[in-house]
Structures are given as C-alpha cells and as structure tokens.
Amino acid sequence: MQQSATTERRHVESVRHEEHAGFWRTYVFSIDHKVIGLQYMMSALVFLFFGFSLMMLMRWQLAYPGKSIPGEVFVLLPAVISAATLVIALISKRKLIGLVGLTFAGLAALVWYLVSDEVLFPDGVMVPELYNSFGAMHGTIMVFLGVVPLAVGGFGNYVVPLQVGAPDMAFPRLNMMSYWAYFIGGVVMLASFFVPGGAANSGWTSYPPLADIATTGQTVWLLGMVFLITSSLLGSINFIVTIVQLRANGLTYMRLPFFVWAQFITAFLLLLAFPPLEAAAVLQLMDRLAGTSFFLPSGLVISGQALEVSGGGSPLLWQHLFWFLAHPEVYVLVLPAMGIIAEVIANNTRKPLWGYKSMVYAVIFLGFMSFIVWAHHMFMTGMGTVISTFFQTTTMIISIPSVIILTALMISLWGGSIRFTVPMLFALAFLPMFGIGGLTGLPLGLAPTDIHLHDTYYVIGHFHYVVAPGSIFALFAGLYYWYPKVTGRLMNDTLGRIHFWGSFFAMNGIFFPMLIQGLAGVSRRLWDGGAEYAHAQDTLYLNEVMSISAWVLAVFQLPFIFNFFWSIRKGKKVESDNPWDATTLEWQTPTPPPHGNFAMVPQVYRGPYEYSDPKSPKDYVPQNVA
Amino acid sequence: MQIPYTVAARPDTGLHNSKLGIWLFLASEVMLFGALFSSYILLRVAAPEWPHGSAILNVPLATLNTVVLIASSVTMVMSWASLMLKDFTKYRRYMGLTIVCGLVFLVVKVFEYGAKFSAGTFPGEDLFFATYFTLTGLHGLHVVGGIIVNTYFWGPGSRMWNTEPRRFTNRVEVAGLYWHFVDLVWIFLFPTLYLL
C-alpha cells in the first residue's frame, strides 16, 4: 500500500490528538466510525422509545375512546427509566449513561407537558388533532429517526468498516456531519411539538392538499426532513465508497458478509431514492411558504371558503415523488435487518449460510426492483389497467427475491447445531414474523384485493409485522450480538430471555388483531378506533386487546433497558475477543477495537461463514486465517 | 492503520475515494434535479395552457448567463489542467476566473429576479413562475455552494499544494466535477424554462 510520508505523519498526529482529545472530541465531535455508530445507536434508541410512547398514548384513546387518560401512568414509564439509568450512571460513574438518563427525564417531562395541556387533552381526553399529529410523528420518528438510523447509522457505521477490514469509513468527517445533520433533523422534529398548532398532523405520508394547508408543524416537519435526507445522502455515499474502496486484501465481493451486502444495497436505495423526496419537500415548502400551487389544483374550497391560490397543480405528483422514496425506504428498513439475521443465524447454527450466492443475487435484484413498484401504494387513486398491471406485476416480482432470502435463511437451519442464544432467539422469531408481514403484502399488492384492504388496519398490520417483530427484532438481535464487541461484556442472559418472550407474545397481541380488523374493513387513522362504524362493531373489542398488549410490550422493554445499561459495567466479562466463535473480521480485532481498528490491513482467505468445515479441527475458521 | 486510497487509485476500481464519492453524489443530484424536471414535465403536460418562456423571461440575460457559466466550466477544467502541469500561478488565475464567472452569474440572476419582483411577479403567480423560481433558485443555491468550495480551494485550501500536491489536484478535480454538473444542469434549464 502506497502512502506518502506526510499523510502518515498527519495520521499519527490525529491519533495522538484523539487520545488527548477529551470528552468533546472523543464523544461528541468524534470522527471515529465506532463512536459515531454508538451516537447514532443511542439517539435512535431514544427516538424509538419516544415513538413508542406516542403510540402508547394513542392506544389509550383507541381502546377507551373519550375516556380520560391517566397521565401519571404514562409518565411513570420514562420516569422510572430515567431514575434507573441515573442510578446506574452514578454507580458506574459513566457520564454518558447519565446523559441518557437526563434524556429520558426530558422525555418524561415532554409527555407530562403534553398530557397535562388543557387544550390538547381537555378533561384528559386527547383531541383528534393531537391524535393525528401523534400518528404522523409516530410514523416519521419510527421510520426516519428510529429504525433507519439504528440499522444503518448505528450498526452499519459500527460494523461495516470492521467487517470489510477497513480502518474507518472512507470519509470520517462526512460521517460526523451525517450524524449531526441527523441530530439536528431530530431536534427540529421534536421542536415541532411546540410550534403553534402542534407537530405535523397529516400522516407520515403528508399528502397534499391536506399537508399544504396544515398548521405550521408541517413546515417544521419538512425542514426536519431536509436535514434527515441530507444526513442519509452523506451516509450512503460514505457506505458505498467504504465498501467498494476499503475492502481488505482478498475480500472479494462474494466473500463479503451478507450484512455488508445488505448495507451496500441499502446505501444505493438511500442515495437514489431520497433525492426525489427532497425535491418534493422543496416543492411543498414552496407551496406553504411562497404561495405556489405545485400540489394544489384549481377551484379548491376549504371549509366553505375558496382558496386564494393560482392552482393548476397536481396532488398526485406528491404521491409519486413520496412513494418513489418511501417504497425503497421500506426495504431500507428491512435489508439491514436481514443482514443482521444472516450473521446471527450463521453464527448460531455453526454452518455456512445455505445459498449465500443466491441471497446476494436476490438482494441486488430486490434493490433494483424496489424502485419500480412504488405506485402499488396508489392503486385507489384512479389507475387504469395499463399502469395498474405494470405495478401489480412488479410488486409480485419483488416478492420473489424476499422469498428466496427467507427460504435460504430457513434452509440454513437444516443440519445446523443450533445454539439458542438470545440474539438467535430474536433472529429465529424474525423468520415467521417477517413471513406474516411479507405474505400479507401479497393481497395488498394485487389491485382488486387492495380495494377492500387499502387504508384499513390490514395495511397497518402488514407493515408492522415487517417492521416491528421484523426489523425491531433483528435490531434487538444485533444489539445482543455485537454488545460484547463494543463493551467487552455480555448482556445478562436471563433478562434477555424475559425480554424476548415477553416482546414476542406482546407484539403478536398487538399486530395480529390488526389484520382481523382490516379484513372487517376498519379504516386506519381513526381517532376513535372505528367506534361509530357499524361494520367495525364486531372487532372493536380487539382495540383493548391491542392496547393492553402494547403496554405489556412496554413493560417488557424494562428488563432490556436495565440490562443494556447495567451490563456496560456489571455484565459478565467476555473471555476472548471473539466470544461467539465467529468468523467475520469484526471479531478478529481487540475488544473494543482501537482507533484505526486493525494494526495492518487484514488478508482475507475465505468466505464469510466457514463454520464446521470438516477439514478444520475447530468448528469455525475466521476469514483472515490462511 | 489509516484510510487507504485517499490519494492513489485503488487498482481494481481505478478510482480514488473522493472520485467515487463525488460521482455518487452527482448521481443523487441527477435524481434531485431529475425529480424536479419530472414534476415540471408532468405539470406542463397536464396544464391546459403554458406560457412561452421567451415571451415573459429575459432571454438575452439568460443567454449571457449561459455563456458565462460555460466559460466558467472551461476555466475550471483549465485550472485543474494547470495543476496537472504543475503551474500553480496559472491555477490561481483560472480558479479566480471561475469564481468571478460564478459571481457574475449570480449578479445577473439577482437582476433578473429583481426585475420580476419589482414587476410584482412572485412564485405564487402561476405554475410557470413557480417552476421557474424553484428550479433556478435551487440551481442558484448550487452555484453558491460551488463558489464557496472554489473560493476555499483558491484561498486557504490551496496551501495543500505545498504539502500534498497530488491530493490537492484530486480535490480540485472533484470540485470541478461538481461545478461542471452545475453547468450541465443549467444547460438543460436554459432551453426548458426560457426558450420553450
């Protein structure tokens, strides 16, 4: 490897600099991919929790429409977490845990602020505007501030450079900027709760004309999105360059861990699908601020008053631009998850992934196809036969690579020697759960059946199965799996099992009834959960079932959160740098990996999952062992 | 270990990191402006009537701007070529010219906008002006960004020439790719907005 003496010198300086850098440089404005990864991870977890809190409040209204909310109970949860983390922080003397504790205190305060507001909760009952705004923010936060930053910004950042044998991301400063753009985007989104009229309330899809004429929160939402999009763009460029350029010697494309492949394709989706949404956001901002009417047709009458705009615009234009991003975005939510699952399954079955190559081709194909199925979200907008046939066909085609990947993962179990570790439990549960979510996508993808199911709870059930017991489970698997790499300690096993089983049943308790309600025809985004509709009556009792399951789910997150912080200092120490006996490169570094990761460029000799090779005495051969 | 291929090209791809990076960035920019073009086409096709740009916009000024921007592209690429020929003085001159051209472009734009505003025409006027202001405005922001980058490489950033000439040349090349792209976008904006 050629490198000029000057860069060498600069590098040495920067490493030395880093060592003396102190709190701010090391933890806040770090350019080390691992620190940035952790920053992403912590922020995303807090946002996930917040998105969940909004939903817990909403679920009260859905289960008991019009009944006064016991605000104290809902504040209790973040308050308890805050107190516990603060105690842990004091015991273990970790400033950062303290910071998280304070954040949770802030969340508790925010929840308290909201539920005790007489305008938002007159007599303790959530007003419909607030319900809509919570719904929109739940969707936005979960997708753009929770799952994607955790999966891509967090795990991607931490693990990808290690797995490709790179010292860092290709552009460390860009990486830092990407995190801070995300952070600002998140703060802007949170701030929108405090503007007049509250946060955005036109759904995470922000369809105009509704979003064009909505309260100020929508403008703030759009600004927040511009930051988040910028962050994703910077991140995706970084990932692609890192994977293409910084792969270790001998690490050919077909030797990349599947996780890296998943991140690679994800990065392309982010790179090419996000800009159209950015364009759409600019156009909607213009509509809202500069009085244009890109999305406003002529002759609108809003509450009996003719709208004073030039008109001529097209509401469907927004939908095209939005779904051009948002369909690929849903694969952004799930591809990294599949990547994590692949790692965990290979490691815990102690055998190579079955059909690795076909999985790689499938994921490439999936990524490509995901750009041309977007209008399956728009079947009910008045499509003719040609366009609907096109999009139905592509939608059915795209389900095939998913089936291939899932099938390969499942067949990988056959012949294995399965260790039921906590990450493996989550990974195993992922398979049938994603199966339900994916399969329920099929009737939605066929236009005639979508007539009955579109915009009902069936859709909500469909995608929550893929994102919650799907992606979120995969993310939990990843957290338990890579935790010892980051901290040098294992998370407590018993608490992990409690977390798993509780979450597994609670998740199904929330999301399966949604499918039943959806088939009965109950619309989504209803403030009263459909209480007034005759066709909803027979399935109304399920609202309470779902809500209680959601709160139970929340309670079962407590062992996880406690475990997560407690184990940083008190968890069982790992005996080696490679506690799971894994093959991929991230485990062949010291724990935690130092700045620069590897002492020298690793040489890779084999594929990613050489477990139980009969030619080898041990049951695994790391990629860098000759 | 330190980050490889920041200066030299990776043998199997033939690219150094920032070269690949900038092309990826430009790909995303293609999708950004592509989406806006797509919106423009859709709105125009659906509109019952659409004004003829040349009738309401100032074509001579825009032509001047086209010439200025194309010239700036040439000076930009010349500044890179000068670095390749190890002629730093020439580089400064060409880069300076590029910046000046960029500024001229903006000044002309300001006059154009000013004339429209003082005539009481704002983006809310109709869809034509909405697209006109949005597209040229966003393009203008890209020009501003380019000028900032170029100015940095003309001024403080050019110190790198003394320590790491190859790396600096690469940086200028990358900045140039961006600048040419901005020029390229204008080449399409000019006829679509002003002439059709």
Add this chain to the structure above:
Amino acid sequence: MDHITTEDVKKHVRGYVIVFVALMALTIVTVAISYLHLDVTAAIIVALFIATVKGSLVASYFMHLISEKRLVYLTLILTVVFFAALIGGPLLGLHDTIQ
C-alpha cells in the same frame, strides 16, 4: 488520473478549447432557433436535442466521462434507468386514469 502525462494534459487542453467553441456555437443556435417560433413539438425536440448534445460534451470532456472507469458508468447507468422510471411512472399515471 494516475497515468496521465504532461503530453496528455496538453492534448486535453486543446480539446477543451474546441469543446468551448462548440458549446458557444450551440448556444447561439438554440437561441436563434427559438426566434423562429417552430411549432411546439418540433421546438421541444430541437431544443432538448441541442441541450443533450451540449450536456454530453460537458460530461464527456470537462468531466472526462469519455475515459472514466467502469464503476462510474455502472452507477450512472443505474441512475439514468431510475430517472427514466421517475419520469415515466407519473406520466403513465397521468394518461392512464379511469375516464
């Protein structure tokens, strides 16, 4: 740009001047044609054709796309395909609605 010699660069520079002249000429041609007031379709075709030629010149020579690496081509081809989808989809949607 690893294996570029001084000679190559000098050759490039000559190329740039030629391209510059060509771009100027094409600019004048488009503007001139627009004063002819062709009918709309013809005008659009001509104008976009010239713009495409100009754009290709900039991309090929100033951005050295003509001698770029495979990876860059692949990325750009991918982008162009999706760009086409982005234009095609909504247009198809516009024309194929229930009447």
Add this chain to the structure above:
Amino acid sequence: MQDLLGLPIDASAHGPEIDHMIAIVHWLMAVLFVGWGSFFLYSVIRFRKARQSKADYAGVKSHMSSYLEVGVALFEIVLIVGFAVPLWAKRVNEFPPEKGALVVRVVAEQFAWNIHYPGADGVFGPTDVKLVSADNPVGLDRSDPDGKDDIVTINQLTLPVGKPVIVRLTSKDVIHSFGIPLLRVKQDAIPGQVIPLWFEPVETTENIKERLTKRYQIKKGEYDPRFTAMVAMMDYVDTENNLIAGKGNLLFPDVIDMLAEAGHNEILAGPDTPMEIACAQLCGLGHYRMRGYVAIKTQEEFEAWLSEEASYLPE
C-alpha cells in the same frame, strides 16, 4: 376461508369476485406459512445443539426450494393474469351504459359526503365553485333549468337495488377516499379530478340488517358500547305490556336498563345503519367521523324516496 377471514357481508354484484380472490390469496399465504412454518419448527427442534452437537457443513443439497420458488412465482402469475388484471379491467373499463344505470355525483369535503342526484330530468345541473355556500354545498346553479330538479343530500346515499350505479367522484378540498366496505368499493376522491366508479347493489339494507341481527345478553348497569350503533330488532314490552322499545328503537343505556329491569336478559339487536361510507384517507381532524350512510331500497321505495326529496325542493 371467507368466513374464517371475517369479511363483512357482501352486498354488491362484483363483491364475491373480490372476496373469492382474497380467499385464494389467503389460501396461498396459509399454505406457504404452514408449510414453511412446519419446516422451520421441525428444523429448530431437530437441529438444536443438545441433539446435534456438530453441524453439517454442506446442509441441504436438494433443489426442492428452487422448485418451490418457481411454484410461488407461477402461482403469482396465475393470480395476476387470471384474476387481478381481468377483475381490475372490469372495474375500471367496463362501465355499464349510463342509460340503464343510476348516475350520481359525490363531492367529498371536510368532513361530509355531498350526494348529488340529477333529479327527474336525468341531467346534472351545472356547478360552480363561486356558488358554494352553507346551504349549497356542491355549488349547484339552481337557476339553470337542468339544476332546478337536482337533489342534493348530505351523507345520505340512497340507491335502488339491482341496478348498476355509476358514481362520479370528486372532492372540494383535500383527498378523501370513498370506501363502502359492504359493497367492496373504494376510490380516492381527488380534488381537481372527477373519477368514475361503478357497482351494483344486490341486497337491500333492510335485508342486511336482518342478517346482522343477533342475540345479545344484557344486564342492568352494564352497557356494551356496541349498542350505541344498534337498534332493537323486535318490540319489547315490560311486565304490564307497555312498550319499552319498539323495533328500530335506539338502544341507549337507559333503554337497556329498563329492558333488563323488565326481565329481558337477552335481546335481538341489529345495526342501525349497517352500510356506511367510510372515509379511508386521512383528511384532517374529522376524518374519523366522516361517515356517510348508504340505504339500498327496492326500486319502488327508491322512487318514493326520490319524489319525497323532490317535494322539498325550492320552487
């Protein structure tokens, strides 16, 4: 399968085709899920570490899975070519002739459905945004001869049974979605666009009400919230034979209490308005209550209703 899925009653001619297709897709899903699920469970149990201490490097060698994937693909092709495309084409291309059909305009607004009938002359009067006002929600020009006899109702869609209906759907403000679950109809109402849709109701709402009538246990002081949308489906009297709740009476909490007191621990109740227009697209704070009522009547009843409405028209 249809019953298993809990699809609502189906009152349109094309509905069974959609239901049938939903059922077929769910069969496919069930087969895949159960098939793969069994494989999954078996593998997890059979290959647990306790039982299988050493993993098999090669794993499965057969090509079963490829055949299976091809099988899924073929099934999907059948779904598209055999069902989805023809069904959709029938919905959007094969409109019945307007002559034999009832044509209505539906204009959605925040948060109501304005239904516009052409009236006796069968021609819609012209409408204009400028004429929109509180008592002229669709902006109908009553001074035009075509508009004189037009009937406009709010949230009340009355239709004859057994006759195709063509709805010309639009919106005044934001996007709504005209969904009638019991007719298997859904179409977004998009401002600036008029989108037609059609269906043929095959059952009267009275009939449906009877079919949905069920026995419910009641107890004093315990109110099932479902009763808010229900009516008694026969006459109930107390011990002295005084009527407490006649057929069609709404079941308020005090009515339930009185019934329970009178010794009825079981009542027959059915939905008051079994068929509704449910707005399916988020359209603002009142989205949840943007509910319209559909009444499907016999041809005679329908005509009687029309002439009654016509009698209210301003002269």
